[in-house]
Amino acid sequence: xxxxxxxxxxxxxxxxxxxxxxxxxxxxxxxxxxxxxxxxxxxxxxxxxxxxxxxxxxxxxxxxxxxxxxxxxxxxxxxxxxxxxxxxxxxxxxxxxxxxxxxxxxxxxxxxxxxxxxxxxxxxxxxxxxxxxxxxxxxxxxxxxxxxxxxxxxxxxxxxxxxxxxxxxxxxxxxxxxxxxxxxxxxxxxxxxxxxxxxxxxxxxxxxxxxxxxxxxxxxxxxxxxxxxxxxxxxxxxxxxxxxxxxxxxxxxxxxxxxxxxxxxxxxxxxxxxxxxxxxxxxxxxxxxxxxxxxxxxxxxxxxxxxxxxxxxxxxxxx
Amino acid sequence: xxxxxxxxxxxxxxxxxxxxxxxxxxxxxxxxxxxxxxxxxxxxxxxxxxxxxxxxxxxxxxxxxxxxxxxxxxxxxxxxxxxxxxxxxxxxxxxxxxxxxxxxxxxxxxxxxxxxxxxxxxxxxxxxxxxxxxxxxxxxxxxxxxxxxxxxxxxxxxxxxxxxxxxxxxxxxxxxxxxxxxxxxxxxxxxxxxxxxxxxxxxxxxxxxxxxxxxxxxxxxxxxxxxxxxxxxxxxxxxxxxxxxxxxxxxxxxxxxxxxxxxxxxxxxxxxxxxxxxxxxxxxxxxxxxxxxxxxxxxxxxxxxxxxxxxxxxxxxxxxxxxxxxxxxxxxxxxxxxxxxxxxxxxxxxxxxxxxxxxxxxxxxxxxx
Numbered sequence: 001x002x003x004x005x006x007x008x009x010x011x012x013x014x015x016x017x018x019x020x021x022x023x024x025x026x027x028x029x030x031x032x033x034x035x036x037x038x039x040x041x042x043x044x045x046x047x048x049x050x051x052x053x054x055x056x057x058x059x060x061x062x063x064x065x066x067x068x069x070x071x072x073x074x075x076x077x078x079x080x081x082x083x084x085x086x087x088x089x090x091x092x093x094x095x096x097x098x099x100x101x102x103x104x105x106x107x108x109x110x111x112x113x114x115x116x117x118x119x120x121x122x123x124x125x126x127x128x129x130x131x132x133x134x135x136x137x138x139x140x141x142x143x144x145x146x147x148x149x150x151x152x153x154x155x156x157x158x159x160x161x162x163x164x165x166x167x168x169x170x171x172x173x174x175x176x177x178x179x180x181x182x183x184x185x186x187x188x189x190x191x192x193x194x195x196x197x198x199x200x201x202x203x204x205x206x207x208x209x210x211x212x213x214x215x216x217x218x219x220x221x222x223x224x225x226x227x228x229x230x231x232x233x234x235x236x237x238x239x240x241x242x243x244x245x246x247x248x249x250x251x252x253x254x255x256x257x258x259x260x261x262x263x264x265x266x267x268x269x270x271x272x273x274x275x276x277x278x279x280x281x282x283x284x285x286x287x288x289x290x291x292x293x294x295x296x297x298x299x300x301x302x303x304x305x306x307x308x309x310x311x312x313x314x315x316x317x318x319x
Numbered sequence: 320x321x322x323x324x325x326x327x328x329x330x331x332x333x334x335x336x337x338x339x340x341x342x343x344x345x346x347x348x349x350x351x352x353x354x355x356x357x358x359x360x361x362x363x364x365x366x367x368x369x370x371x372x373x374x375x376x377x378x379x380x381x382x383x384x385x386x387x388x389x390x391x392x393x394x395x396x397x398x399x400x401x402x403x404x405x406x407x408x409x410x411x412x413x414x415x416x417x418x419x420x421x422x423x424x425x426x427x428x429x430x431x432x433x434x435x436x437x438x439x440x441x442x443x444x445x446x447x448x449x450x451x452x453x454x455x456x457x458x459x460x461x462x463x464x465x466x467x468x469x470x471x472x473x474x475x476x477x478x479x480x481x482x483x484x485x486x487x488x489x490x491x492x493x494x495x496x497x498x499x500x501x502x503x504x505x506x507x508x509x510x511x512x513x514x515x516x517x518x519x520x521x522x523x524x525x526x527x528x529x530x531x532x533x534x535x536x537x538x539x540x541x542x543x544x545x546x547x548x549x550x551x552x553x554x555x556x557x558x559x560x561x562x563x564x565x566x567x568x569x570x571x572x573x574x575x576x577x578x579x580x581x582x583x584x585x586x587x588x589x590x591x592x593x594x595x596x597x598x599x600x601x602x603x604x605x606x607x608x609x610x611x612x613x614x615x616x617x618x619x620x621x622x623x624x625x626x627x628x629x630x631x632x633x634x635x636x637x638x639x640x641x642x643x644x645x646x647x648x649x650x651x652x653x654x655x656x657x658x659x660x661x662x663x664x665x666x667x668x669x670x671x672x673x674x675x676x677x678x679x680x681x682x683x684x685x686x687x688x
Binding site: 049050052053078085086087088089090091093101114230231232235264266268269270278292 | 364365366367368383393395396397399401402404405406408410411413540589591592593594595596597623624625626629630631632633634636637648650669
């Protein structure tokens with residue numbers, strides 16, 4: 001029987017899953033994905049994580065817990081960087097160690113390091129290295145790498161075309177009423193695309209007749225260009241993406257407002273949100289709503305703020 | 320140009336000496352106080368970590384005294400400190416305060432970036448710059464050596480406050496002098512004075528390692544005098560992090576023979592196998608290093624939401640398990656109250672002392688008396 005590899009449906013699942021999925025399948029593994037986030041998973045995570053860890057990492061812990069007895073090994077990559085001279089977040093760099101320390105009963109962990117921060121280093125190189133480390137023949141590894149990179153590019157093209165990761169990965173459907181408005185919804189993918197963590201904010205907006213435009217559908221070149229006004233180069237990949245997209249979308253007439261969603265205690269976003277707020281305030285063009293989520297967030301509170309914001313931008317648009 | 324800088328423990332001694340030495344007019348911000356904190360908190364992002372807020376408070380207070388420029392260090396991630404300067408500058412701008420932040424950081428896009436900033440700051444010949452560095456270094460080192468000694472002996476001082484008084488005097492004298500020979504002499508003199516202070520020989524002490532994020536470790540205002548509190552509970556504090564060892568390791572390339580954290584970083588494996596920014600790996604590594612040498616407990620301190628220290632915090636239980644050393648993690652922010660902190664320290668000191676006694680008792684059983 002094929003060896004099974006467990007992949008948590010959390011954190012960079014929303015950015016890189018097609019890559020991992022195809023890679024491991026090409027190498028002859030059976031990929032086991034943890035179920036969608038729910039209360040049980042969140043509670044499993046909260047139980048194991050230290051209180052100060054942010055919500056998405058707690059959710060990651062929960063997904064790992066739900067995979068423990070289901071797979072022969074777990075794939076928990078150490079994602080140091082996916083972009084030159086940039087980082088994701090320090091917690092990503094220590095994540096496999098954090099899991100090891102808190103799940104004594106863990107099965108084999110594949111914790112290969114992906115570090116694209118240095119020049120000349122790339123995702124595919126690290127991937128190839130991983131394949132060889134796992135003991136597969138070079139031919140197979142090379143093919144697996146090529147196939148998986150192609151799958152990732154295809155996925156990214158779909159997202160750029162305006163498709164939502166939730167639709168592409170999980171087949172989610174959104175019943176848009178009549179589309180009256182478009183807003184930019186910005187935040188780390190694992191917050192806004194996880195229907196449980198975000199309380200399905202995209203579907204909520206859809207019900208209010210609002211289409212959410214996310215950073216993944218913005219052309220990276222336009223994003224980078226818009227981010228040039230920043231006082232200093234933003235060295236967090238996702239922070240850069242959020243700020244660049246916000247500054248680009250802010251200039252677009254069809255975007256009525258900007259929503260930023262961050263998890264409580266998120267280090268990078270504490271500064272990203274501040275900068276975003278100050279820059280947008282100076283330009284005085286688009287209203288901004290900052291939402292903070294964690295395991296204590298009440299849905300009613302989120303609904304109220306969202307509805308008030310949408311009412312406000314709708315009225316603003318008419319007048 | 321009237322230049323200022325943020326406080327961090329004894330950093331003001333170093334920075335004032337250095338900046339005056341290179342010919343600048345220096346305005347030392349008032350020592351961190353409730354006012355600094357409330358000024359900083361008022362204008363900073365709510366979820367930013369505490370050092371950013373206090374730094375900002377320092378700038379604002381120095382601005383009231385006439386400073387028009389502030390010096391700050393930067394970085395290129397992944398820790399938030401790398402973006403402090405940029406955010407603080409934007410806040411000052413929105414407040415309408417004419418103050419420029421000069422952020423010294425590793426060159427990012429262009430190697431000349433740092434060089435240009437240094438040339439802007441330098442008002443004297445290179446020879447005098449080197450002299451200023453030399454002078455600042457010696458003062459820092461002397462102060463650190465005195466403090467290191469105090470952290471141990473204060474736990475048993477017979478007359479409370481006698482060591483603090485000596486430290487205060489030494490600091491004043493160091494501020495006033497500009498001669499290397501005198502600094503060295505002061506160092507020896509005060510060290511012997513501290514060593515010969517009357518001790519309470521009866522008092523049973525325990526050894527606790529203090530690790531964590533550098534700012535919260537070094538700045539007594541934000542850690543609410545943690546070290547002194549511990550000392551007064553009969554705890555000898557061991558601290559691997561000192562300003563001078565940090566300077567030697569990060570700015571002087573480790574040329575001086577001072578114990579740095581290189582070995583500790585190695586020892587962080589297998590608990591933490593990667594650099595995580597800030598002092599996360601050092602926290603874990605030093606815990607292992609000192610646990611092997613024999614200590615009774617470990618206290619980790621960090622600002623609330625500090626990313627590298629959260630990673631370290633998450634793996635520390637494994638260190639506890641392997642080396643049988645209890646750990647206590649403290650997060651501080653503007654809400655931290657002294658009474659709450661003290662209660663936790665007392666409880667931890669009690670636990671450590673109880674364990675030590677029990678372990679000794681067990682040893683006695685083994686040897687049969």
